[in-house]
Amino acid sequence: MKAVGARVPRYDGVAHVTGHTQFVDDLRIPGALTVKAYRSPVHNARLTNLDTSRAEAMKGVHVITWKDVPLLEYGHLSALGIPADEPLLAKDEVRYLGQPIAIVAAPTEEAAMAAVDVITADFEELPALFDVRKAFDAGAPQIHVEGNWYRHFENEMDRRQIRKGNVEEAFDQADLIVQGVYRPAAIEHAPIETQVCQVVPEANGRLTIYSCTQALYFSMGVVAAHLQLPLNKLKVVGGTVGGGFGGKVDTATETMCALLAQKSGKPVRWRWTREEEFLCSSTRAPWHMEIADAVTKDGWILGRKMLTLHDSGAYSRFSPYGLTKHSFHHTGAYSIPNLEFDGYVVYTNRTPTTAMRGFGVTSVSFATETHMSRIALELGIDPYELRLKNANRIGDTSPNQIVYTDPSTVPTILAIADAVGHELTPEYRAMTPGQRTGDLLPEHLVGQLADPEAH
Amino acid sequence: MNLTVNGVESTIESGPLTSLLDVLRDELGVTSPKAGCEQGGCGACTVIVDGEPRRSCLTPVASVDGASVTTVEGLGSPEDMAPIQQAFTHHYAAQCGFCTSGMMMAAQAYIDRGGSDDPEAIQEALGGHVCRCTGYVKIIDAVGAAARGDSFDMTVTAAGTAMTNLGGVV
Amino acid sequence: MASEVLVPSSPAEAVELFGDGAGTTVVGGGTVVVPEMSYGRLHPARVLLLTRAGLAGITTAGTTVTIGATTSVGALIELEGHVAALAACARNVADYEVRGQATVGGNLCGHGDLQGCLLALDATARSTGAGGVRTEPLEEFLANRGGRLLLDVTFELPAASAFVVLDYPHTHEYTVLAVTGVRTAGGDTRLAATGVAGAGARLRSAEALASDPDAAAAAAASDVTFVDDALASAWYREQTLPVLVRRVLNQLEESA
Numbered sequence: 001m002k003a004v005g006a007r008v009p010r011y012d013g014v015a016h017v018t019g020h021t022q023f024v025d026d027l028r029i030p031g032a033l034t035v036k037a038y039r040s041p042v043h044n045a046r047l048t049n050l051d052t053s054r055a056e057a058m059k060g061v062h063v064i065t066w067k068d069v070p071l072l073e074y075g076h077l078s079a080l081g082i083p084a085d086e087p088l089l090a091k092d093e094v095r096y097l098g099q100p101i102a103i104v105a106a107p108t109e110e111a112a113m114a115a116v117d118v119i120t121a122d123f124e125e126l127p128a129l130f131d132v133r134k135a136f137d138a139g140a141p142q143i144h145v146e147g148n149w150y151r152h153f154e155n156e157m158d159r160r161q162i163r164k165g166n167v168e169e170a171f172d173q174a175d176l177i178v179q180g181v182y183r184p185a186a187i188e189h190a191p192i193e194t195q196v197c198q199v200v201p202e203a204n205g206r207l208t209i210y211s212c213t214q215a216l217y218f219s220m221g222v223v224a225a226h227l228q229l230p231l232n233k234l235k236v237v238g239g240t241v242g243g244g245f246g247g248k249v250d251t252a253t254e255t256m257c258a259l260l261a262q263k264s265g266k267p268v269r270w271r272w273t274r275e276e277e278f279l280c281s282s283t284r285a286p287w288h289m290e291i292a293d294a295v296t297k298d299g300w301i302l303g304r305k306m307l308t309l310h311d312s313g314a315y316s317r318f319s320p321y322g323l324t325k326h327s328f329h330h331t332g333a334y335s336i337p338n339l340e341f342d343g344y345v346v347y348t349n350r351t352p353t354t355a356m357r358g359f360g361v362t363s364v365s366f367a368t369e370t371h372m373s374r375i376a377l378e379l380g381i382d383p384y385e386l387r388l389k390n391a392n393r394i395g396d397t398s399p400n401q402i403v404y405t406d407p408s409t410v411p412t413i414l415a416i417a418d419a420v421g422h423e424l425t426p427e428y429r430a431m432t433p434g435q436r437t438g439d440l441l442p443e444h445l446v447g448q449l450a451d452p453e454a455h
Numbered sequence: 456m457n458l459t460v461n462g463v464e465s466t467i468e469s470g471p472l473t474s475l476l477d478v479l480r481d482e483l484g485v486t487s488p489k490a491g492c493e494q495g496g497c498g499a500c501t502v503i504v505d506g507e508p509r510r511s512c513l514t515p516v517a518s519v520d521g522a523s524v525t526t527v528e529g530l531g532s533p534e535d536m537a538p539i540q541q542a543f544t545h546h547y548a549a550q551c552g553f554c555t556s557g558m559m560m561a562a563q564a565y566i567d568r569g570g571s572d573d574p575e576a577i578q579e580a581l582g583g584h585v586c587r588c589t590g591y592v593k594i595i596d597a598v599g600a601a602a603r604g605d606s607f608d609m610t611v612t613a614a615g616t617a618m619t620n621l622g623g624v625v
Numbered sequence: 626m627a628s629e630v631l632v633p634s635s636p637a638e639a640v641e642l643f644g645d646g647a648g649t650t651v652v653g654g655g656t657v658v659v660p661e662m663s664y665g666r667l668h669p670a671r672v673l674l675l676t677r678a679g680l681a682g683i684t685t686a687g688t689t690v691t692i693g694a695t696t697s698v699g700a701l702i703e704l705e706g707h708v709a710a711l712a713a714c715a716r717n718v719a720d721y722e723v724r725g726q727a728t729v730g731g732n733l734c735g736h737g738d739l740q741g742c743l744l745a746l747d748a749t750a751r752s753t754g755a756g757g758v759r760t761e762p763l764e765e766f767l768a769n770r771g772g773r774l775l776l777d778v779t780f781e782l783p784a785a786s787a788f789v790v791l792d793y794p795h796t797h798e799y800t801v802l803a804v805t806g807v808r809t810a811g812g813d814t815r816l817a818a819t820g821v822a823g824a825g826a827r828l829r830s831a832e833a834l835a836s837d838p839d840a841a842a843a844a845a846a847s848d849v850t851f852v853d854d855a856l857a858s859a860w861y862r863e864q865t866l867p868v869l870v871r872r873v874l875n876q877l878e879e880s881a
Contacts, residue, residue, distance in 0.1 A: 007612040009544060016552030017540040019487030019527040023553065026486035113665040191587055192491045192499050192553040242489070242553030243587045273664060274492035471630040472652075472672060474659055494660040495723055496797050508722045512663065513656045517630060518676035561722065582796040583720025 023242050024196045024212045025271050032198060033062070033105035035253075035260060035270035036112035038119040039280060040094035040101060043128035043349040044141065047094050047121055052102050054118035060107040061115045062264040064256065066091040070228040076250070076317050083152055085144065086315035086352070088226055088255055094123065095143060095314035096351050098280035105260040105268045128349040132288050132309040135346045143314065143347040150312070150320055150345035158344070160308075160320075160327040162399050165338035165447060167294075170303025173444075174294030178375045182291070182367035186311070187284040189356055193242020194272040195281060197253035199261040207261055208235045211254050214244040222251040223258050234258075246355035250282050250317065285319065285353035286311040287363040291371050294338070299381045301390050302444050303338030306330055308364075312345045313352035319345045322360035328400045329361045332368030333409040334387070335396040337448035387413050388428050395435040395449050403450035407433050456520040460485060461529030471517035475509075476500045478516045479526065487527035487556040491585070498584030501557035502526050508564035527556045530563060538601045539563050545607040546597035550588035558584050562598040572599035574618055592616050630672045636776065639678040645755035646772040649673050653695050653728030657735050673774075675728075680776060688782045688810070694730030694775040698739070701729065710786035710805045714742040717788075717803070720796045730775040733767070738800045740767065740825030742788060745805035745817035746780040767824040783807045787876035789869045791820075793856070801857045802865055804828070804845075806873035814877065816841070816870060820862065822850035831870055838874040842867035 015021040040047075052063045066072055066089040075084035090101045102119050106112035127141040134140050135148035142148060151158040171177065198210040207229075213219040216238040224231050241248060253270045260268045272281070288309040294302040308326060312319035323343045330341050358365070372390075376383035391409035398404065410433045417424050435452075436445060456467040460483060469478045476493070479485040479502070491499030493512045500512040503525040531537035539559050542548070549555040558581060565580040577598045578591075586594060596617050600607070628650075633639040643649060650669035652658045661667035680695040683704065690708070692701070701715035702724075718724055718738045732739045733750075743763055750766035752759060754773040763778060790803035802820035809815065814835035816828040831845040845866050851859035 007614060009609065009612050010547065010549070012552065013544045013547075013549060014533050014536070016549040016555050017527070017543045017559065018531065018533050018536065019485075019556060020533065021552045022486075023489070025490065026480075028481075028484055028486075110665070189587075191551070192497055192585060193489070193551070194491075241551060243551045245587070271490065274494060274496075275664065470627055471632075471674070472628055472659070472662060472669075474663060493663040495656055495719075498720075498722070501722055507725050509726055510656075510722050513654070513659050513723070513726060515652060515655045515659055515674065517632060517674055518652075518655060565721075580721055583722055 021240060023193055023240055024198060024210050025193075025269070027198060027210055029198060029200060029267045029269070032267040032269045033060070033107060033260070033264060034109045034112045035103060035105050035257060035268050036109070036116045037100045037276070038102040038104070038116045040090065040097055040099040040123070042094065042123050042125050043097050044126045044143070045094050045123040046126065047090055047092055047101065047123060050101065050119075050121040052119050055102075055104055055115040058106070058111065058115050058118075061111065062105045062260055063102055063115070063119075064259045064263060065089055065102045068259055068263065069226055071226050074222060074225040076222065077321055080321060081152065082316055082320050085146075086317070096349055098276075098351060099314070100256070100280075103256045103260060105264055105266070130348050130350065132286075132311050132346040132348060135309070135348065143349060148347050150316055150347075153320065160323050160341070160343040162327055162330070162339055162341040164399060164401070165303070167303045167305060167338040167340040170338035170444070171294045171305070174302055175297045176295050176378065177292055178295055178371070178378050179290070179292045180367070180371045180374050182287070182289045182363075182370060184287050184363055184366055186286045186350070186353065187356060188278060189243070189245040189247030189281070189283070190277070191241075191243025191245060191247065194274060194277045195248065195252050196269075196271040197257045198267060198269045199254070199257040200267040201261045201265055206233050206235055207258050208237060209254050209258060211236055211238045212241050212244070212248055213238050213251065213254065214241055214246070214248045218249065219251040219254050223255045226255045227258055227262075245357055246284070246359060247281060250354050252281065280351060282313070282317070282352055282354035284356035285313070285322065285363075289363065289367045291367060293336075293371065293375060295375055295379065297379065299376075299379055299386045299389060300442055300444065301334065301336050301375070303340075304331060304336045305340045306342070308341070308343035309346050310343060311348055311350060311353060313348060313350040315347075315352040316345065317352045318355055318359070319353060322355065325360035326364050328398060328402075330364050330368070331399055332365055332372075333392055333407070334368070334372070334390040335392050335445060335448065336390070337445055339399055341399065384413060384417050384422055384424060385428055388431050389440065391433075393433050393436050393440070394452050396445070397448050397450050401450070403452050403454070405452040409433065456516060458483075458516070458519065458521075459523045461525060467516055469516060472515045475502070475504075475511035475514040475516050475519060475524070479511060479524070485526050485528060489553055489556060491553070491557075496583075496585070497554070498557040498561065498581075499554050501560045501584070503560050503564050506564070506567065508561045525560070527559060530559065537563070538604070538607075539566065539598070541607040541609060542597040542601040542605070543594075545609060545611075545613055546593050546600060547612045548589065548594045548597035554584060554586045554588075558586070558594055562601065565598065566602050570602050572602045574599065577602075592618055628669045628672045630674055632674045632676065633678045636679050639673065639675060639680065639774070640753045640758065640776070642673055643753055643774045646774060651675065651774060653731035654697065654726040656723060656727045657731055680730075681728075689779060690782060691777050691779045692729055693777050695728045697725055698727045698729060698732055699724035701739075707782055708746070708786055710745070710788035710807065711742050713788040714739060714790075714803065714805065717790050717800065723797075729778070733763075733778070734770055734775060736799050737825060738803075738819060741803055741817040741819030742805040743778055743780065744825050744827050745786070745807045745815045746783065747807075747815060748778040748780040750778050751776045764827065781810065784810050784812075785877055785880040787873045787880070789872045789876070791857075791865055791869070798856055802862050802869060804866070804869040804873045806877045808877050808881075814874075816845070816873065818845070818849055818866065818869075822852040828870065835874060838871045838878075841874055842870040845870045
């Protein structure tokens with residue numbers, strides 16, 4: 001393993017600095033049509049009287065709508081049991097501003113924009129929901145066919161639920177309950193390269209898809225499913241991504257371009273504008289998290305009650321998966337033995353949200369760490385000491401009963417204290433991630449221990 | 456209309472209001488300048504026009520009729536890289552590479568007009584360039600190294616960073 | 626539907642081709658018009674491209690400075706030794722590349738970052754349009770600029786000038802709020818703000834109290850209407866305007 005620890009130049013570094021790296025839009029395909037989208041101008045509406053005839057009558061213009069899609073709804077993560085709920089192109093309703101309704105391909109960008117301009121539809125606007133907290137109200141607008149939150153966790157549960165130990169007892173025993181509400185906002189990935197795709201219909205009947213996807217085989221599967229094509233009819237060329245950060249896993253363009261390439265018999269190219277990227281591309285989700293911790297005067301965290309509302313936007317996409325990861329990590333780097341966690345994937349009329357670096361977990365890391373600081377403040381305890389004593393150690397278990405065999409919390413916090421010059425007492429300076437004993441093993445942590453060797 | 460791009464003169468067929476970016480990429484096949492925003496806000500389209508760095512996405516080609524344009528392809532090739540290209544490689548200043556062309560052209564122009572290795576001056580010069588991958592530190596290192604006239608070991612990347620006060624910089 | 630593109634090669638030709646401006650889109654540096662076209666929002670029928678119209682340049686005759694309308698915003702930085710505020714104001718616009726391309730005229734008639742500064746300098750504007758070429762105070766030009774093509778602006782060199790702006794982290798934000806102060810050769814003080822509702826505004830109530838920075842700061846709000854926009858609220862601008870006025874007056878005092 002010669003590369004480990006070595007300062008190796010990027011294998012594509014020279015290509016990047018000499019203009020040789022070929023991003024999707026750098027590929028010049030003669031005769032490629034330009035693609036543009038007709039998108040919903042409203043947040044929530046019934047869609048009727050979609051009329052693309054004027055666009056279709058224009059010279060060299062091809063248009064696709066929901067009618068052209070062999071399998072209209074395909075769940076991004078149906079392999080993980082998350083059912084399909086999102087049409088590739090809107091049919092009877094639109095649920096987010098910017099939702100694609102019709103896609104056109106034309107000989108020039110100007111012609112494509114002109115074609116989009118002559119597509120019309122009627123929108124019977126409905127009340128929109130943007131606040132996840134209101135999703136549960138009796139009179140709330142119903143966003144999703146199944147109501148306002150996802151209902152297909154295992155055993156058809158409508159939430160991610162974690163129960164561990166006895167949280168009511170922990171709250172009874174606490175010296176203090178510390179509460180906090182944490183609401184990180186959506187974040188737009190904003191890669192410098194916008195979503196882009198080119199599809200070429202080959203003479204042998206296959207489609208070659210040049211994609212900026214971060215998830216090539218995944219996207220290939222999604223395209224094959226929507227088009228009802230065997231995988232061997234697709235050739236996906238990818239791997240050169242101008243920044244993704246999680247935002248290029250949604251297969252946002254490939255399927256529609258593939259359909260247009262089939263329909264027109266010509267290569268097509270779709271490069272999103274920066275405005276589309278900001279307005280219509282998926283973002284990191286906003287989250288609403290409420291934490292209540294049962295704590296003792298000397299800084300032990302006996303138990304945690306937590307509610308998470310994960311804003312999935314108009315459709316599920318990857319949100320149930322993100323929430324699942326979030327739930328497993330909801331105590332962060334600390335061992336809290338008594339837990340009551342409930343997390344919901346909530347639908348709103350936002351653009352559907354997606355993965356972004358640390359999907360599902362950055363939200364709860366932020367909330368947990370901020371909450372630890374809040375606890376330290378309320379107890380008047382050194383925030384490093386609070387973290388060190390509650391830190392995950394070998395033999396501690398996670399919220400979902402996974403035993404830690406090599407947690408790095410303690411060495412990390414000690415290194416931070418060193419780096420910022422924070423003085424620690426000898427007792428805390430000497431702490432290790434080794435199994436809890438003595439003062440570091442109070443009664444309330446005994447029950448959650450497990451055998452790290454048995455892992 | 457005519458343009459001399461990286462030393463090669465061409466007659467331009469595109470309409471007069473076509474952006475220089477589209478002329479370079481679509482008509483001339485010079486694809487190093489990128490369409491990051493087409494609003495002049497990200498810097499990925501930056502090229503050097505008659506010695507000055509310009510946003511090619513904002514420039515109607517008729518306004519640069521007869522001009523001399525330099526892009527990354529004109530700086531150097533893999534076999535013979537310009538100092539700024541070597542600096543970006545050695546200092547790991549490119550990750551995805553999409554902002555890199557614009558960054559280097561702005562950096563080259565900055566150095567050409569006598570820019571120093573002062574990080575604040577470099578930031579001022581490249582202030583209109585956005586990078587979503589690197590966090591900018593290594594880009595500033597690379598530009599400073601090229602401005603200083605460092606020589607570069609291309610078999611290894613630079614350790615650490617030359618910047619000493621990151622708290623106040625970004 | 627291609628546009629008719631006219632490229633005048635002299636100021637006289639520009640005036641002639643502009644005529645009364647009907648149906649004509651003027652392109653200075655392109656920083657405003659080209660993105661609108663790229664995004665399909667503008668399909669100009671007739672374009673007057675001013676790159677070669679000979680309208681760029683800064684000329685000084687004694688104490689009188691004239692700035693051609695297609696002078697780049699970046700070129701104003703050359704005036705640093707003579708009109709510090711104008712150089713500082715220009716430096717605050719966008720970044721090096723955009724400044725090198727954006728024009729004084731395009732900025733004055735568009736996003737307006739330069740308006741307050743040139744109003745404080747009591748600049749006059751020479752323009753053409755229906756009725757021909759005329760010169761008027763910049764304030765009047767800005768209020769009635771529909772159908773006019775700006776040719777140049779002229780002002781007298783001040784004895785001192787100061788420019789204070791709300792610092793924003795992103796290079797490309799338009800001016801949220803800025804105040805320019807000018808002390809004329811004759812000893813008068815002029816103040817103007819950018820980033821309030823509409824065009825930049827002279828702060829005449831504040832000017833009248835210029836010898837008392839606190840009083841002037843308090844009075845400035847009565848000269849302007851504040852606006853909510855994506856960058857800042859009217860409330861925020863109202864809180865910060867007095868601070869900027871005070872700072873500008875203090876800087877002018879220090880340079881006395």
